[in-house]
Amino acid sequence: MFSFLRGWNRRSSSTDIVLVDNDQDSDMLPSLESSDTYETSKAHLRDELRWIDLFIRAQTRRWQVLIARHKPEHLWGMVTITEQEVVDYLHSPFIAPDDLLDALEYKLEFDWQQASRLRDDIARRVDNTSDETLLRLKHVESLFGLSDYEKCVLLIALLPELDSRYRRLLAYLQDDATCRHPSIELIQQILHPVGDGFAAFAASALLTHHLINLSSDNLRAMRFVQVDERIVSYVQEQDTPDKRLQPVVTLMNPVLYWDDLIIQPNLLSQLQSLTQWRSQNTQLGLTLYFQGAYGSGRLAAAQAMCAELDMTLLVVHMDDALRSPETWELFVDLAYREALLQGAALYWSDCERLLEPEHPAHHWQYLTAAAERLDVMTIFASETAWEPTGRFHDSRFVRLDFPMPNYGLRRQIWETALPSLSEFRPPPPERSLLAETLANSFQFTQGQVHDALVTARGIAALRDPDRPLLTASDLSEACRRQSGARLLSLARRIEPRTELTFDDLILPPANMRQLEELRGRIRFLSRVYSDFGLERRLSLGKGLIALFTGQSGTGKTMSAELLAREQGVDLYKVDLSAIVSKYVGETEKNLSQMFMQAEDANAIIFFDEADALFGKRGEVKEAQDRWANIEVNYLLQRLEEYTGVVILASNLRQNIDDAFLRRIHVIVEFPFPDAQARSHIWQGMFTPQIATPPPEAIDTLAAKFQLAGGNIKNIVIDATFRALESATCPEPEITLRHLVIATAREYQKLGKPLTRGEFGDEWYQWIQEDIL
Template sequence: MNDGYSDSAEHLAAELARADRLVRAQVLWFRHELGRLKPADQWGLPSVGEAEVDAYLAAEGPPEPPPEVVAELTAAHDEAEEIAARVRVTTVPLRLSTLVERCGLSGAERDLVLLCLLPGTDGRYRRLFGYLADDATVTGPTRELAARIVPGPSPLSATGPLVRHQLIVDGPGGLRLDRRIAGFLTGDDTADDRVADVLTVASPGPSLDELVLDPAMRARLRELARALDERAFVLLHGPYGAGRRTLAAALCHETGRPLLYAHVTDPSRVDLCRREALLRGAALCWVDADPALGVDRANPGLTFATAETPWDPAGQGTGSGFLRVDLPAPGYGPRRDLWLAMLPPDAELDTPPRKVLAELLANTFQLTAGQIADAIGSARGAAKVRAPGTAALSQDDLYEGCRRQAARRLVAFARRIEPRTELGFDDLVLPTANRVQLDELRARITLRSKVFSELGFDRRLSLGRGVVAMFTGGSGTGKTMAAELLAREQGADLYKVDLSAVASKYVGETEKNLDRVFADAEQTNAMIFFDEADALFAKRGEVKEAKDRWANVEMAFLLQRVEEFSGVVVLASNLRQNIDTAFLRRLHAIVDFPPPDAHARLRIWRGMFPDAVTAPGTDELSRLAERFSLSGGSIKNVVLDAAFRALRADPAATAVSLRELVLSVGREYQKLGLPITPGGFGTPFYEWFGEELLHG
């Protein structure tokens, strides 16, 4: 009874010994036919002697092998049966058998692999193959010699596994075994150096239960894992950081397969990557796969591909094995769970409790798992710059880390508004009723993710999941400041759309530009601010000429795109009555910013002076507030102009006088085209202005 092989080396030695018999048989046959007729001084030369020609002409058919050749071939056949019997009872992995099975080699193809391996294990065979080829430059079996030693259909057909998997290379010195295959058979598991820089062995993947997934999605993926076979090609489509590679590892974990990641941009390396996966018995995952590389062709094993842009292979039919799994950006609930899983412990946070912080971050930033991990890494860097001696992360650090993941192309059509960190909602002067409107908007922005995700409205509403608000009021009443404060409260960037860059005279270009603004804002989690919105969202008119028709098409696109937007859009307009009524229906909130009354103006005057500047007293500021009906923006201009005026008079000044403020009010009136009269300014304000600025 045969015992199994103790290891792969013992089995390979037995197979090489059998291959040696095949070579010996060919040498004996060569000596019997050509060798006895070849002059000694003609060996290795391309010459045919008269005796050789006469022998060929005298032969009546193919020569019969001499008895000694038959004996070697019979012994090789018997050894093949004995080896096969021992392999059947072997309990350890055998590399040659693994290669045969995974590459689908026939017996003849396996024997050719062994013949090509012989010269690498013993230098004598390089001379023997040169002798058999009657060519001293030959060091391996030639195609003709291989056909004599391994009779039957050619094992080197163009579509056969030896060529398809690049196991054997045909060179000027004859056939040779690819160096990676030779290394594999002899116990070397070093990756092929031609693809070592593009292949990565995946760490043991998490189970599906360890991933943050919607329960229904987890159940579907578990069913998918059970159904995967060696012919499956699975495209994992989703945005950056959606967990495509992690999911591939998890599916392999469920099926007990190792996984290789391949980052390939060169088509010549595709087949080598496939072969490396075959040798390792691993699934292969093409990272950021480009279908132009041919990665979607028939693969010998389980294959994954990750892509941000979905694609389907051409020519797929029944039984193609192609599957596409779409991985959308996580909703509010999964985002919150991801933040809770990735945030450091409370001891390392200088923030609200982790649970509260996770809810705030998940509500504001629509990030994927990978982006959340990157954001936390960026936040750690920001914390070290802010306070090198501490490792504690603040809420602002995390907001900054999230915003850094958001920076993309919005700069082409929008300008980021830097927040004024010292100002808050208390500094925004509004009547009580309008303040309530603004507070309702703040709550809607803060709670929108919970309402749609946790209360289930996202399953009822396909559109209108964002927040669209309009601020109406005159110039300088605080509309831009309110938008800044909303963005800062959420930790998001505020981008003011540049209407001059967006609008185009060419048909369709304005729509393209606006679509890019909204798409980039969704990717960057930014808040969009349209100032002078009535320029874009004006009422549609009657179509009287071609330009009217295109203006209406542009407006229709805007209405659709705003409703599809999942973020926050704030529009500011001085002329609410000019806004299209169809757009007003899509607004979630309208906040009016009326001109400030005297009491509100006094609050603005008092709040406009920094701590380093001494302002006039309350009574004097009250006189200004009562006398001059200025907006908050104009009051800001007046105070700033007065500061320059004070420093011009005295470079060491740290106070602004009432007189300097009155003079600056006069300049603001001139700029706005308002009349400067004794009745409007009163005494002595008009006299001050006349003495210094009218008469010099």
């Protein structure tokens, strides 16, 4: 390096080189330390500054000869030209700006020769220094590919940042007391023996990587050069990230290892192979694209890779980055510069934000261009897929999918994350059974599991702030809350009725066995596909589709409620009016959104009156028939892709398209109740808080009126209101007359005639008196 100084041998000197010291006024430099290596980065920086100081000394002598000797002291620092300066100019020959008079050059030779010898000594000591000693200035030079000239510029601009004497000296050399940083013109004069560096400022690595900043003077030569604050702190052995990045990034020293990851074995193997390749090819670019849902282990995987590579991890929080006051291009440059200085991998979270259609496309383009250009291990984390187009032809790009954890992994996540038994209210639940139940009910990622635990502790604290002990119910409720309510726009959450059980459901034994089979399939759904390997055999159809058939009011909705409550998940009833649209393509769009949100919500989806969506496809006679059939085909596809539980309710089984029937796993029939079943329903509707007719009277009603459970419910509610209205004592009573009149009103709602033959003489007389 710096061979341009090797030829200065016209004059020798035995004068020792002296150290630049704030307390020393000597014009000479003391000798260097006798060590053949550098023990610290600070020692190396001191010698580099001592070396560049010799060029500044030469410039000072030049200034004294050309300008200072004609300028009175009282005019120093003022932009004035003396008469003597004008006279000297008129009597001197033309000299090009980059030339020196031979006499002046001879006068400056001494400092340049001293610099040449010092340069050789520094180079020798650097070569002998162990690689384990990080020489920070040398590291900056290597990281950003600085030329010899650019390194000189950086050193000159560093001096006033580190020593106040140079701020005064540089002001003197520019004849302006306000100029405390070197201008481009002054730097060119100082580095005269190095060569013309004006072109270097036009396309300099110093500017590209923001190592220096230029003032905004209109005349380029007069722009001042200032070293960026982060570079000043770095060469002074300070590792705090750039203050412009601090609100946006987190610098992590990873403590996670391969054994800490709970991910698919094949994904773990891929990560380990990439890590091994990176350890053997540290100078080659590597960009990884981690695609997966929130909490799917992407950040943990990045930490494990960095721990294996003995690297730090610089995490950029995208939401904060987009709110940064800096321009996007500057922010990206600063982030990559910081990663280079820290020797860190760079992790960009939530990159799906940049891939949204409404987001400016150039943001993502600039970011990927920086990842391709710079030798920084970059990891993009996103929930959406992306493949490069026109990028990464000369560097390695790998996309890895982080799928939702299967049942086995979810159970492992819960077993690892569940708190100790001492944090549960006595008697504590069986840990493995609780983990199994939660893993089967909720398709959560590891991040969602930890969020649910935080929510559960908050629920426990509301119940007892002094002793916030958890229960299994707290965890189930927390999981439901974490699943969110994003389905509310397309479906309605049905609040579970906690007082009802399957014993309250009145079904014939054969139909009850159908329902019991469905309960078992829901309970072991995840285990069957995960533990027994069926998941690997099937690409579609991993969910569970059940069909409930029967007339209205026979218990279909109640059964769906009980199934959801037993699993500890929410039941969402699809709003068909919000799903079906008259506009082409809108129905499919709504269906796609609904199923995606349902998977996030870990809910059971209930299609009531499913005939509207799942009805038989008809012959295509008009354009609208074609679009209707397309909607049915799309619904078939989304049903097969859905991994949760879907319940279809239909009044008539024969109305369901055959293609849907082939995909249905379980059919539960809800027959119209017979007299005995209706009697049980009547009795089950009454509460102990109000008196009712004797059982014999109820049996008579059940035998006489063929009504479904839903109609019986309406009658009992109506009769209760009538009992309160006609009560003559504090304790009202539902009489047989109340029930008969309420039944008559229900008949009217159903459009059935009220006849003497149907009700009998006595009851019909009541109807005439109270209704007709």
